Amino acid sequence: MSITSTDARALLTQLLEQAVRQVVPADTTFAITLERPKLAQHGDFACNVALQLAKLLKANPRQIAQEIIAALPASADLEKTELAGAGFINLFLTTSYKQQVIQRVLHAGTRYGHHALSAPQRIQIEFVSANPTGPLHVGHGRGAAYGASLANLLSAAGHQVSREYYVNDAGRQMDILALSTWLRYLGLLGEPVAFPPNAYQGDYVIEMARQLQAKLQDRAHKPWASVFEHITPVETDAEHHLDDLIQRAKQLLGDDYPIVHQHALNIQLADCQQDLAEFGVEFDQWFSERALYTSQQVAAAVALLEQRGHLYRKDGAQWFRSTEFGDEKDRVVQRENGQFTYFASDIAYHLEKFKRGFDLVIDVWGADHHGYIPRVKGALQALGEDTARLEVALVQFAILYRNGVKASMSTRSGEFVTLRELRHEVGNDAARFFYVLRKSDQHLDFDLDLAKSQSNENPVYYIQYAHARICRVLEQWGGETDSLHQSDPIPLHSAHEAVLLKSLLEYPDILAAAARDRAPHSLAFYLKDLASDFHSYYNAERFLIEDTALQSARLALALAVRQILRNGLALLGVSAPEKM
Numbered sequence: 001m002s003i004t005s006t007d008a009r010a011l012l013t014q015l016l017e018q019a020v021r022q023v024v025p026a027d028t029t030f031a032i033t034l035e036r037p038k039l040a041q042h043g044d045f046a047c048n049v050a051l052q053l054a055k056l057l058k059a060n061p062r063q064i065a066q067e068i069i070a071a072l073p074a075s076a077d078l079e080k081t082e083l084a085g086a087g088f089i090n091l092f093l094t095t096s097y098k099q100q101v102i103q104r105v106l107h108a109g110t111r112y113g114h115h116a117l118s119a120p121q122r123i124q125i126e127f128v129s130a131n132p133t134g135p136l137h138v139g140h141g142r143g144a145a146y147g148a149s150l151a152n153l154l155s156a157a158g159h160q161v162s163r164e165y166y167v168n169d170a171g172r173q174m175d176i177l178a179l180s181t182w183l184r185y186l187g188l189l190g191e192p193v194a195f196p197p198n199a200y201q202g203d204y205v206i207e208m209a210r211q212l213q214a215k216l217q218d219r220a221h222k223p224w225a226s227v228f229e230h231i232t233p234v235e236t237d238a239e240h241h242l243d244d245l246i247q248r249a250k251q252l253l254g255d256d257y258p259i260v261h262q263h264a265l266n267i268q269l270a271d272c273q274q275d276l277a278e279f280g281v282e283f284d285q286w287f288s289e290r291a292l293y294t295s296q297q298v299a300a301a302v303a304l305l306e307q308r309g310h311l312y313r314k315d316g317a318q319w320f321r322s323t324e325f326g327d328e329k330d331r332v333v334q335r336e337n338g339q340f341t342y343f344a345s346d347i348a349y350h351l352e353k354f355k356r357g358f359d360l361v362i363d364v365w366g367a368d369h370h371g372y373i374p375r376v377k378g379a380l381q382a383l384g385e386d387t388a389r390l391e392v393a394l395v396q397f398a399i400l401y402r403n404g405v406k407a408s409m410s411t412r413s414g415e416f417v418t419l420r421e422l423r424h425e426v427g428n429d430a431a432r433f434f435y436v437l438r439k440s441d442q443h444l445d446f447d448l449d450l451a452k453s454q455s456n457e458n459p460v461y462y463i464q465y466a467h468a469r470i471c472r473v474l475e476q477w478g479g480e481t482d483s484l485h486q487s488d489p490i491p492l493h494s495a496h497e498a499v500l501l502k503s504l505l506e507y508p509d510i511l512a513a514a515a516r517d518r519a520p521h522s523l524a525f526y527l528k529d530l531a532s533d534f535h536s537y538y539n540a541e542r543f544l545i546e547d548t549a550l551q552s553a554r555l556a557l558a559l560a561v562r563q564i565l566r567n568g569l570a571l572l573g574v575s576a577p578e579k580m
Contacts, residue, residue, distance in 0.1 A: 008077075008505055009034055012045055012091055015072050019051060022071040023064065024057065034091075036506060043082065044098075044502070050087040061087025098501045099489035105504055105560040106485045108531035110567055113508040117158035124353060125151045127364035128276065129166040132268040133177045136275050139366065141419040142444060143395045145435035145573065147364045148281045149520035150393070152571040157515035162358070165283045166349060169265050170290040171342060175246045176200060177268070178261040182220065182249055183227075184209035185260075191224040196245065198238050209266050212260065220260060224253060275420050279428060280573040292348045298340050299381070301348040304332050310382040313442055325378025328371070347379040354385055362518075366392045389485045393518050398435065398444040409447065427452040430571040433460045437519040454580075456535075459528045463565060464577055466531035470562040471578040473543050477555060487556035491549050496537040500557060503530050507564050511571075520572060527568045534561050 001016045013032045022029055030053060034045045050065035057064060072081065077097040082090040105112045127147025130140045148163070155161045168174070175459070180200040187193035188209055195201075212220070231244035250257045269286075276282075293296050302318065305311050310316050316336030320343075323330050333344040353361050365372070377387040400407035400417060408419070423431050430451035437459070438444045456462050474481060503526075510526045513519070545551050545557065566576040 008044070008093060008097070009509065011075065011077060012047075015075055015078065016047055016049060016068065016089075018073050019068045019071040020053075023067045024053060028053070028056065037090065040502070043086065044505070045091045046084070047089045047091065048087070050089065065089050067253070079177055081415055093505075095493070095498075096490075098498075098505060099492055100473075101501055102487070102489050102556050102560045103485065105563050106556065109563060110570075112563065112567060113511045114156045115158040115508070115512065121159045121359040122162070122357065123154055123159045123360045123362065124162045124164055124356070124358040125154070125362040125364065126166055126353075127151075128281070129168070130272065131168045131173050132265055132269065132272055133173050133200060135204060136272055136419040137416040137444070138400065138419060138422050139397045141279070141422060141431060142398045142435045142440075143364050143366065144276060144279060144281045144419070145397055145432050146393070146440045146520060149432075149436050149523075149572050150362070150364075150515075150518055152573075153511060153515040153520060153523070156511050156571060159515075161286065163283045164285045164287055166287050167269065167291065168289050169269070170288075170293055170345065172246075173244075174261065174265060176242060176256070177205075177264045177489070178247050179242070179246050180205050180207045181212060181264045182253070182260050183245075185212045185216075185220065186212050186222065186224065186227070189218060189221050191221075193224075194228070195370050196234060196238070196242055198242055200443065204268075204271075208264055211267065212263050215257070215263065216259070216411055220253055220256050226252065229464065236574055237392045279419065279423060280432065282518065287349070289349070292345055292352065293340075297352055298345050298348040301351050302340065302344055303417075305347070305379065305382055308382060308384075320375075320379060320382070322375045322378045325381055326374045327378055328374075331375055343375065343379075346376060348385075350376060350380055351383060351385070351392065354380070354389060359389065361390050363390070363392045364440075365392055365394055367396045370394060391518075393440055395440045396443045398446045402448045425437045428534045429464070429574045430458075430460050433463075433524060436524050436572060439519065439521055459524070460574065461580075462535075463527050463531040463580055464575070466534045467562055467565045467569075467576045468578055468580040470534070470558045470565075473538075473558060474555065474562075477544060477551075479555075481559055484552060484556040484559050487552040488549060489553050489556065491547075491553045492557060494541065496533070496540050497554075497557060499533050499539060500530075500561060503533055504560055504564060507568070526570075526573060527565060530561065530565065530568075533566075534558070 012034060016032045020032070024030065030049060032047060032049055034047055037043055037046050050061045050068060053059075054061035062083060065083050069081045069083060069089060072078070074218065077094055079092045079094040081092070084090050108114075125147060128136070128140055130136055130142045136144075151161050151163050158162055177200055179503065180195075183195055183199065184206050187195070188206075227245070227248055227309055229248075231248060232240040234241040242456050249260075253260060273286075291473075302311070305320060306318070310321050310324075312321065313319070317332050318334040319330045320333050321330055331343050332341050333347070333361075334340050350361070373392050377390060380390060381387050400422075419431075426434075428446060434451050437442070451460070452458075454461050507526070510523060514523045541554065543551065543554050569576045
């Protein structure tokens with residue numbers, strides 16, 4: 001009986017597995033790995049199983065490969081096989097099989113290339129998680145684009161994915177923001193402002209102070225002299241000066257301090273949520289760091305570390321022996337004043353994630369957090385958790401260029417270029433696509449002029465233009481696209497058509513590899529290549545012709561290309577316009 005399958009990789013794997021079993025002893029273990037050759041003359045797939053078996057069987061790999069080829073079961077979808085090189089098996093699918101991909105794409109629609117796993121993993125991906133102490137900047141934007149695209153790819157790969165933002169709404173940075181807002185508020189009420197240089201300086205703080213004034217009027221007004229009385233001078237120690245001011249604010253404001261604190265948090269968190277939503281980045285959960293403290297999970301995690309013998313006291317503080325787990329030095333989890341560190345809350349947060357039952361937890365961090373990985377994993381290991389369940393993807397910063405010159409990262413507020421400013425300048429589509437054009441752990445040079453250009457050099461425009469071109473052809477044709485689903489693909493025999501059919505067949509593999517390798521950039525490059533292949537086809541052939549059978553086949557092929565362009569762009573958070 002001839003073996004067939006709508007999944008080319010599954011078909012060839014099944015054929016090879018059966019053939020290998022005829023060649024090797026029954027107890028032999030082996031794995032069929034299929035690669036796509038770079039050159040078309042080397043086949044649609046290549047397999048190196050003979051090379052893998054050569055050492056085990058103590059035989060010539062070319063001889064093993066010949067025996068495997070001879071033992072291959074019959075299949076109407078396999079045109080031929082070839083022995084190549086030291087023992088590679090090159091496999092060629094029939095033209096008919098490759099033509100059938102058009103119907104498979106059109107039938108599956110938005111689901112083409114997606115996988116249905118019998119046992120999908122429950123994966124949580126936490127990304128962005130910027131402190132809600134100011135607007136998101138261009139660095140956060142890259143983490144947002146990467147995390148959202150990766151989450152989409154993991155879902156397409158068949159996994160159950162939860163997207164999470166960890167809100168750092170507890171600790172010193174939020175206190176500094178609350179203090180900064182209150183000091184600006186006092187300035188608006190006429191108090192002489194000697195604003196600390198290490199407080200939050202942005203114009204957005206002044207705007208929050210205005211809103212605080214509108215809400216509280218002069219209820220939180222305190223004389224400037226009472227605020228600065230008997231505190232560490234800024235010239236002596238700027239950080240102690242700031243901490244003293246925070247304590248003084250809490251003393252003077254009493255029950256009003258939480259109101260000021262919550263006011264600043266609410267405004268910045270709402271701004272962050274709006275910015276990301278406009279960027280097409282959504283989260284299933286916004287997890288509050290403060291909830292870890294109110295539920296005593298931070299204290300419980302530290303107590304468990306102590307119980308397991310991984311803490312010691314020094315200078316009044318509690319230290320975690322992280323050097324025993326590969327870290328460069330031990331880390332404080334509780335300061336001498338009794339306050340827990342950020343590290344302590346991060347331990348509790350990851351422990352809480354694991355308790356939720358995720359099979360895999362992926363954190364997307366800035367590359368400057370590289371050194372943080374061993375201490376977090378070390379703490380989880382000390383708590384008896386399986387650290388293989390935690391994966392950290394690092395994202396490098398994006399450097400902006402304008403007219404070939406590195407763009408200033410400063411704005412009128414003296415801070416940084418915000419994500420919102422970048423989006424307004426180049427548009428969401430260009431921002432989302434350019435952010436994932438490189439591996440996440442590589443530096444990204446973001447060419448602002450290229451991102452805004454309407455030229456073939458702009459990959460976003462180039463891909464979207466291919467989509468719009470297909471829409472225009474179909475509009476000129478004027479028929480019902482559903483009728484193309486049953487088009488006979490037999491007339492498709494040109495070199496350009498063969499290239500496009502091959503690209504359509506590759507799409508499911510591209511998605512699977514992009515998810516497995518955590519590499520959205522590979523999908524971006526595939527879409528660029530597919531667009532290039534279509535533009536070449538468009539320039540070489542006519543679609544609206546008298547030969548109705550060939551016309552129908554070409555339009556169906558174009559419709560399938562449009563479907564995949566649309567699907568791939570959606571996974572990257574980019575639109576697919578019908579007119580440009």
